[in-house]
Amino acid sequence: MTALQRTWADRGGRGGLLVLAFLVLLALLGPLALPDPRAQPDLATGTLRPPTAAHLLGTDHLSRDVLSRVVTGARVSLSVAVGAVLLAVTLGAGVGVVAGYAGGWVDAALMRTVDAALAVPRIFLLLLVTATMERIPLGALVLLLGVTGWFGTSRLVRSEVLRLRALDFVRGAEALGAGPGRIVRQHLLPNVLRPLTVATTLAVGDVILLEAGLSFLGLGVQPPMPSWGGMIYEARPYLVDAPWTSLAPGVAIVLAVLAVNLVGEALAADRGGLPA
Amino acid sequence: MTALLEVRDLRIAFPAPGGDRHPVDGVSLTVAPGELLALVGESGSGKTLTGLALLRLVPPPGRIEPGSSIRLDRTDVLALADEPLRQLRGRKAAMVFQDPLASLNPVLTVGEQVSETVRAHFPVTARAARQRAEALLAEVGLPDPARRYAAYPHQLSGGMRQRVMLAIALAAEPALLIADEPTSALDVTVQAQVLALLDRLRAAHGMAVLLITHDLGIVASRADRVAVMQAGRIVETAPTAALFRAPAHPYTQSLLAAIPRLPRAAGGAT
Amino acid sequence: MTAPLLEVQDLVVHYPGGGLFRRGAPVCAVNGVSFSVARGETLALVGESGSGKSSLARTILRLQAKQGGTVRFGGTDLFALRGRALRAERRRLQIVFQDPASSLNPRMRIGDAVAEGLAIHALAPRAEWPARVAALLGEVGLDPALAARWPHELSGGQKQRVAIARALAVEPALVVLDEAVSALDVSVQAQVLTLLTTLQQRRGLAYLFIAHDLAVVAQVAHRVAVLYAGRVVEEGPVGSILTAPRHPYTQALLAAVPAPDPSAPPPRLLLQGDPPDPSALPPGCPLWPRCPHPARDAHCQAERPALRPVGPTHAACHHAGPAA
Ligand SMILES: Nc1ncnc2c1ncn2[C@@H]1O[C@H](COP(=O)(O)OP(=O)(O)OP(=O)(O)O)[C@@H](O)[C@H]1O
Ligand SMILES: Nc1ncnc2c1ncn2[C@@H]1O[C@H](COP(=O)(O)OP(=O)(O)OP(=O)(O)O)[C@@H](O)[C@H]1O
Ligand code: SF4
Ligand SMILES: [Mg+2]
Ligand SMILES: [Mg+2]
Numbered sequence: 108m109t110a111l112q113r114t115w116a117d118r119g120g121r122g123g124l125l126v127l128a129f130l131v132l133l134a135l136l137g138p139l140a141l142p143d144p145r146a147q148p149d150l151a152t153g154t155l156r157p158p159t160a161a162h163l164l165g166t167d168h169l170s171r172d173v174l175s176r177v178v179t180g181a182r183v184s185l186s187v188a189v190g191a192v193l194l195a196v197t198l199g200a201g202v203g204v205v206a207g208y209a210g211g212w213v214d215a216a217l218m219r220t221v222d223a224a225l226a227v228p229r230i231f232l233l234l235l236v237t238a239t240m241e242r243i244p245l246g247a248l249v250l251l252l253g254v255t256g257w258f259g260t261s262r263l264v265r266s267e268v269l270r271l272r273a274l275d276f277v278r279g280a281e282a283l284g285a286g287p288g289r290i291v292r293q294h295l296l297p298n299v300l301r302p303l304t305v306a307t308t309l310a311v312g313d314v315i316l317l318e319a320g321l322s323f324l325g326l327g328v329q330p331p332m333p334s335w336g337g338m339i340y341e342a343r344p345y346l347v348d349a350p351w352t353s354l355a356p357g358v359a360i361v362l363a364v365l366a367v368n369l370v371g372e373a374l375a376a377d378r379g380g381l382p383a
Numbered sequence: 384m385t386a387l388l389e390v391r392d393l394r395i396a397f398p399a400p401g402g403d404r405h406p407v408d409g410v411s412l413t414v415a416p417g418e419l420l421a422l423v424g425e426s427g428s429g430k431t432l433t434g435l436a437l438l439r440l441v442p443p444p445g446r447i448e449p450g451s452s453i454r455l456d457r458t459d460v461l462a463l464a465d466e467p468l469r470q471l472r473g474r475k476a477a478m479v480f481q482d483p484l485a486s487l488n489p490v491l492t493v494g495e496q497v498s499e500t501v502r503a504h505f506p507v508t509a510r511a512a513r514q515r516a517e518a519l520l521a522e523v524g525l526p527d528p529a530r531r532y533a534a535y536p537h538q539l540s541g542g543m544r545q546r547v548m549l550a551i552a553l554a555a556e557p558a559l560l561i562a563d564e565p566t567s568a569l570d571v572t573v574q575a576q577v578l579a580l581l582d583r584l585r586a587a588h589g590m591a592v593l594l595i596t597h598d599l600g601i602v603a604s605r606a607d608r609v610a611v612m613q614a615g616r617i618v619e620t621a622p623t624a625a626l627f628r629a630p631a632h633p634y635t636q637s638l639l640a641a642i643p644r645l646p647r648a649a650g651g652a653t
Numbered sequence: 654m655t656a657p658l659l660e661v662q663d664l665v666v667h668y669p670g671g672g673l674f675r676r677g678a679p680v681c682a683v684n685g686v687s688f689s690v691a692r693g694e695t696l697a698l699v700g701e702s703g704s705g706k707s708s709l710a711r712t713i714l715r716l717q718a719k720q721g722g723t724v725r726f727g728g729t730d731l732f733a734l735r736g737r738a739l740r741a742e743r744r745r746l747q748i749v750f751q752d753p754a755s756s757l758n759p760r761m762r763i764g765d766a767v768a769e770g771l772a773i774h775a776l777a778p779r780a781e782w783p784a785r786v787a788a789l790l791g792e793v794g795l796d797p798a799l800a801a802r803w804p805h806e807l808s809g810g811q812k813q814r815v816a817i818a819r820a821l822a823v824e825p826a827l828v829v830l831d832e833a834v835s836a837l838d839v840s841v842q843a844q845v846l847t848l849l850t851t852l853q854q855r856r857g858l859a860y861l862f863i864a865h866d867l868a869v870v871a872q873v874a875h876r877v878a879v880l881y882a883g884r885v886v887e888e889g890p891v892g893s894i895l896t897a898p899r900h901p902y903t904q905a906l907l908a909a910v911p912a913p914d915p916s917a918p919p920p921r922l923l924l925q926g927d928p929p930d931p932s933a934l935p936p937g938c939p940l941w942p943r944c945p946h947p948a949r950d951a952h953c954q955a956e957r958p959a960l961r962p963v964g965p966t967h968a969a970c971h972h973a974g975p976a977a
Contacts, residue, residue, distance in 0.1 A: 270489055273537045275756040278716045279816075282748050283770045283823065284740040293769075297760035397806075426810025426841045442805070481809040481836070482754030526703065526927035538668070541751040541832065542702025564809065567835040568751065570865045571909040572924045573702050579922075597810075597838045598866070600911035604919055624915045641839040642913045643868035646896050 110304070110374065120373025126366035130181055130359070137178035144175035144333060155349040165351040167342065177355050180333040185363070187249055187328070188314040194253025196260055196307050200299070203264025204291055207272065218265070224258045233317065237326035248327060252314055260306055267299045301374075308371035312364040319360050335360045386413040387591045388437070388455050388476075388559055394448035395432050395441055405448075407432050408615035414559065417589040419581070421602040421623070423638070424612030430595045431481055433612075434561045437593075438472050439463075456558060473504055473555035481563040481595075483544035487536040493547045494520065494532025500554035519550040524576045541568040549577065556588065563595045578605055599642050603627060611635045656728055657689035658859050659713070659746075659827055665721035666708045666883075670932055678932040682708040684883040685722065690827065693857040697870040697891065699906070700880030701928055706863045707751055709880075710829045713861070714748050715739070727826070744774050747820035749833040751863075753812035757804040763790075763815055764800030770823035789818040794844050809836040817845065821852070827859040834869060846873055867910055871895050879903045882929050882939040889966025899968040901946040938970070948972040 114120035138144075142162075147170045149156075156166040164173040206217040232255050237243055243251075271277055271294070280294050319336030321327030328334035330341060335356040342352035395407040407429040414420045422430050435441050437453060439460060453460040455475055463471060480486040488496055498516035501507065507515070513532070520528035523546040536544055545568045552560060560581070566574040578601065584590045596602060602609055603623065610620040611632065619632040630636045666683035682705040690696045698706050711717045713724050715731050724731045726746055734742055750756035757766055767789055768782040777785055787797035793814040804812060813836045820828055830849075834842045850873065852858045864870050870877060870891065877894040879887040879902065887900035898904045905923035912920070923945040929935055937954040938944070944953065953971055960969045 273489070275484075275750040275752060276758040278711070279748070279750060279756050279819075280758075280769065282714050282716060282743055282746075283819075284743040284773050285769070286740060286773075289773065293761065294758050298758070300760075424838060426814075426836065426838050427808040431808055482752060484752040485754035524927075527930055540703040540707060564836060568702065568832060568865070570699070570701050571867070571906060571911070571920070572922065574865075575909050575911075575920060575922050597836065597842070598911075599839065599913040600868075603913050603915045603917070604911040627913075627915050638838065638840055639913075641843045643839065643843070643866070643872050644913070645868045645871055645907075645910060646892065 110301075114370060114373040117373035117376065119369040123366040123369030123373065126362055127370065130185070130363055130366070133178050134181035134185060137181075138175070141175040141178060142172045144171060144179045145331065147171055155345055155352065157349070158351060164355045165349065167338075167349070167352045168345055173338075173352055173355050176333040176338060177335070177359050180335045180338055180356060181359060181363075183245070183328055183332060183334040184315060184318055184336070184360075187245065187252065187318050187334070188311050190249040191252035191256060191314050191318075192307055192310045194249065195256035195310065196303065197257075198253070199257035199260025200264050200296070200303060202257065202261040204268055204295060204299075206261065207265040207268025208287065208291060208295065214265070217261070221258045221261055225262075229255050230317070230320070233321060234324075234326065237321060242329055243327070245328065245332070248318070248321075252317060256310060256314065260303070260310070263302060263306055264299050267302055268295050271295055271298055305371055305375040308367055308374060312367040312371070315360060315363055315367070385415075386454075387416045387418075388412075388414040388593070389453075390433075390437070391452040393433065393436055393451045393453065395429070395436055395445055396448050397445045406615055407436065410612070410615070410617050412610050412617060412620065414591045414593055416558070416591050417585050418607050419585065419592040419594055419605055421606035421609045422593060422595045422612060423597065423599065423602060423609060425614070425634075426597075428612045429615045430612055431563055434478060434563050434593065434595055437559075437561060438476055438478055439468060440478070473500065474557060476559040476561060477552040477555055477557035479545075479548045479552045479560070479562040479565040483541070483548045483568070484536060486548065487544060489536055492533050492535055493539065493544075494528075494534075497547070497550050497554055500551050504555040516550070516554070519554055520547070522580055523547075523550045523553070524573055524580070525550070542570070542573060545569060546573075546577065553584070557590065559591045559593065560584075561593045561595070564597070565594070566596070566598070566601065574601070581605075599639070611638065658692045658694075658727060659690040659861070660725040661689065661709075661713060661722070662687045662725075663722035664709065664712060664719060664724065666705065666712050666717070667720045680931045681934055682883055682931060683712065684934070686880070686883070686885055687722075688878050688885065688888065690859050690861055692826070692859055693853055694876070695853065695860040695862050695874045697862045697864060697874035697877045698880060699864060699867065699870060699877060701882075701902075701906075702865075703928060703931070704880040705883040705931075706880055707831055710748060710831050710861065710863060713829060714743075714746060716748075741774075744770065744823045745826040746829075747823065747825040747827070748829040749813075749816045749820050749831060751831040753809060753816050753836065754804070756816050757812060759804055761804075762800065763802050763804065763807070766804070766815060767800070767819045767822055770819065774823060776823060785822065786818075789822055790815075792821075792848055793818045794841050810838070810841065813837060814841075814845065824856070825858070827861065829861045829863070831863045832865065833862075835864070835866065842869070849873065867895060867907065879906070882934060883931065884939065884969065885960060886940070886970070887966055887968045888960065893965040897964070899963040899966050899973040900970050901944050901949075901973075902940050903968075905945055940970075946970070946972055 115124060149170055154166060154168050154170045156162060158165045162172050167173055202217055206214040236251055277294050280290050318327050322334045322336030323340045325340055328337045330337055338356040339353045345352050391411045393407055393410040394405055396403040396405055410433050424430055432441060436447055441447060494516050497519055498512040501512040501515045517528045517532055525531055525543055525546050545565060549565055566577055581592055606623045608622050609626045610617050613634045619635050630639055664683055664686045667679040667681050670678040670680060686709060700706055712719050764786045767786045771777050771782055786800050790797045790799060795811060795814050817833055834845055837845060862874055874891045877891050878885050881902050887903045898907055908921040908923050910920060924943050926943045929939050937957055941953045958969045958971045960967045963973045
């Protein structure tokens with residue numbers, strides 16, 4: 108049985124997977140069936156239309172179709188989150204393995220750096236950088252979210268590696284004459300994969316929220332490109348008069364984060380058929 | 384005397400390509416209060432799985448087949464709901480696992496692991512639990528228990544870890560102790576101390592022991608009865624003396640014939 | 654005589670006492686152990702639980718640091734080697750760990766675990782690995798089909814035999830076997846011991862055989878060293894040690910062996926109390942507080958006895974004489 112199958116067997120995990128699959132499908136296929144998110148069909152006659160058959164979630168203050176924008180926003184928000192997390196996890200795993208396996212001053216230097224970085228709130232770092240930039244390109248945003256997101260992962264991986272190093276099978280590989288590369292690839296990484304997957308999944312939720320927060324402050328994804336947080340930012344003035352404009356992206360954020368966390372928790376509870 | 388443990392027709396299935404495998408295939412045995420039943424047999428014959436099944440700890444995807452029956456102190460173990468099952472584990476029956484290092488938690492000190500078990504089963508303060516844990520570690524013959532309380536599993540020798548496992552199993556004062564190779568890492572003098580402790584607990588509290596072992600010297604000197612297992616089945620059960628005198632099954636005979644023996648000592652040792 | 658294959662001299666292994674044990678009082682696991690093993694020879698290492706056997710084993714393989722002494726393997730100082738040279742030398746010196754369950758990578762299938770040494774040292778073309786693995790598993794009495802399984806799907810004794818097969822796969826010159834047959838039933842055990850002996854005769858393989866089961870030691874060892882509190886207290890040919898031991902500890906050990914015969918008298922427990930605290934070893938004889946020797950005296954408490962020839966063996970006891 109694969110980890111995916113076991114997550115599916117978990118009730119929460121299955122719900123999370125279904126919602127995620129739904130969101131991803133929507134992001135991939137939705138734009139084919141829906142109106143152009145940039146179109147402003149009746150800008151002249153009326154904006155902020157409530158939901159109708161033509162605009163299932165209504166239109167916004169620029170008369171754009173909200174559903175189209177939520178769906179296109181899903182592409183942006185989800186790919187920013189996934190990209191940033193993949194970058195963060197790669198960095199974190201790399202640093203964690205090196206620190207845990209090399210030990211000594213390498214470990215000390217890396218971990219003190221991580222301690223220092225963790226002492227500064229991430230949102231503060233992000234605000235500092237984004238606020239100084241005029242317009243932040245999407246790639247830079249991914250980079251930024253990734254580079255500020257690996258500290259916790261590196262700690263987790265390091266402590267796992269330290270635990271594994273004390274076990275005889277790592278010593279046994281050394282005794283067989285395995286070099287550091289092989290020990291890391293064959294013996295350490297496969298055994299940190301599970302906690303790493305859990306951490307990764309949960310981090311995706313965090314980053315969706317972070318990106319939404321930044322965009323909501325006008326510091327993340329820049330209009331007119333739709334992202335969930337950015338949509339809420341743009342909809343602020345109409346919160347009372349046209350609640351659908353902010354509600355739709357809000358619900359999307361909650362659903363995505365919830366789904367990701369459900370999957371993460373199912374993965375965390377799963378022992379992968381290994382003995383306790 | 385009524386049996387404390389009564390296992391009938393226990394079958395354990397593991398899914399495998401081309402149909403289920405049954406590493407335990409129709410095991411029946413009984414253990415009376417205070418009795419020591421030795422379970423011996425081929426490596427891979429299903430002894431450990433049988434022991435795990437008694438606590439419903441068969442690792443998934445393995446499962447106990449319908450038609451099996453395990454009665455422990457008149458409770459139907461296989462019918463228990465989760466909560467009563469948790470209470471049964473430890474208190475009615477506890478297990479000493481075969482692989483100490485793999486079964487101990489690497490990030491907790493061994494003392495914490497013993498006192499945790501004490502607190503899980505008795506309403507005592509943390510301090511009382513700690514004292515009890517130290518006493519237990521002393522009883523199983525761990526030298527300098529007060530200090531080793533704070534040691535992590537990897538800081539102990541193999542035999543010390545084995546004694547810690549035993550202390551954890553004894554912490555809840557179980558009616559039945561399932562001990563899977565509990566002395567394989569102990570030298571004969573420490574081994575004798577540990578076995579004497581089990582004898583005392585059997586005499587004082589009527590604790591029953593299901594002792595899984597390969598050491599036929601221990602079997603000969605300590606067991607009341609012996610069950611011999613091969614390929615998932617029990618092929619012979621007999622009182623110890625009778626089994627050693629006249630083994631009935633060919634496998635038992637070959638086993639007894641393979642026992643390595645010490646050379647005759649000049650001065651009468653052995 | 655040719656130079657020994659493995660030569661250990663005055664080896665000292667201490668664990669730092671910081672943190673959990675009393676700060677500044679290191680755990681003295683091995684305190685000046687010397688011995689040698691020749692090609693084609695089996696030296697058995699026996700001794701009380703916690704006497705430092707596994708620490709000694711790991712240090713000989715250079716899997717942990719030593720605080721003193723030397724380890725020479727095939728004439729070279731193992732602790733002086735670095736990088737590639739060290740890894741190449743390691744092939745000839747293998748170990749089977751005491752805890753089979755934690756000595757196998759839970760994320761590596763049995764077949765890959767056994768073949769790992771072949772891969773590291775490119776000992777055979779990849780296409781030949783499965784056949785080699787199957788042959789090795791067969792030799793230790795395992796069904797070759799187990800190659801496709803994960804370690805947690807094996808019984809204790811099966812894992813132990815996989816660990817043995819894995820060590821033998823690289824055709825070493827010396828194997829350290831730390832309680833390597835303790836989880837095997839006597840008939841499988843006999844099969845594995847026969848395999849070890851055959852390999853020894855065929856290839857001149859040497860073994861450092863750590864075991865608690867003295868009957869097994871009798872079967873495979875040429876010489877025996879008895880460890881107590883991190884020191885060798887008696888050393889000699891297997892026949893003498895097991896039938897006419899000179900050191901009181903060895904005598905107590907032998908007296909405690911339960912006979913595989915229900916009608917035999919129960920074993921005698923001559924040793925009471927605990928072994929000495931390894932972080933505060935006494936200045937005199939380490940056995941003194943619990944020594945069953947009738948001649949034990951104040952001299953024993955004050956001065957540590959050195960290893961000296963007593964009859965056919967060497968014993969570290971002031972009063973060792975003819976067999977008690
Ligand atoms: N989790 C598992 N999945 C699949 N097969 C298993 C699993 N655990 C054990 N087995 C198989 O079941 C059989 C019985 O295993 P068990 O551990 O009960 O043997 P055992 O009698 O305790 O042997 P040993 O004396 O070697 O410890 C073995 O052939 C083993 O390979
Ligand atoms: N990593 C460690 N840190 C601190 N102390 C240790 C460590 N490993 C072992 N020790 C201590 O060193 C001593 C010797 O342990 P070792 O494992 O070498 O004994 P052993 O002879 O193999 O015993 P056994 O027969 O029980 O396996 C013990 O007192 C043990 O607690
Ligand atoms: S030196 Fe003394 S105390 Fe030590 S073993 Fe000999 S008789 Fe016993
Ligand atoms: Mg077993
Ligand atoms: Mg050991």
